[in-house]
Amino acid sequence: MPKIAKGKRPVYLDNPQIDKLLAIVMALTGEVSVLRKRLDIIEQLLEVKGILSPTEIEAYEPDAKVIKEREQWCAEYIVRVLRLIQEELQIRNQV
The missing domain is CATH 1.20.5 (Single alpha-helices involved in coiled-coils or other helix-helix interfaces)
Known part of the structure; x- marks a missing residue:
């Protein structure tokens, strides 16, 4: 279950709605960054070990x-x- 912060959410821009949108975008950016790094590691290891090639991954x-x-x-x-x-x-x- 996700944790919910207590207190008011800080406002950085003039419009609180834009702040919320920015928070969503930044959360997604963090997720994508972590996933991209881990995926790259897995693909590199699979290729180096001769288990799976990039072509096989694309054809799945x-x-x-x-x-x-x-x-x-x-x-x-x-x-x-x-x-x-x-x-x-x-x-x-x-x-």
């Missing part, structure tokens, strides 16, 4: 089970990414 076709698992992960990820917006909507609806 997932089966229905893998596609379903990816779709589930993606849906959960989008919920996490849009958490700030969802929290604000819940607060507005409580008022």
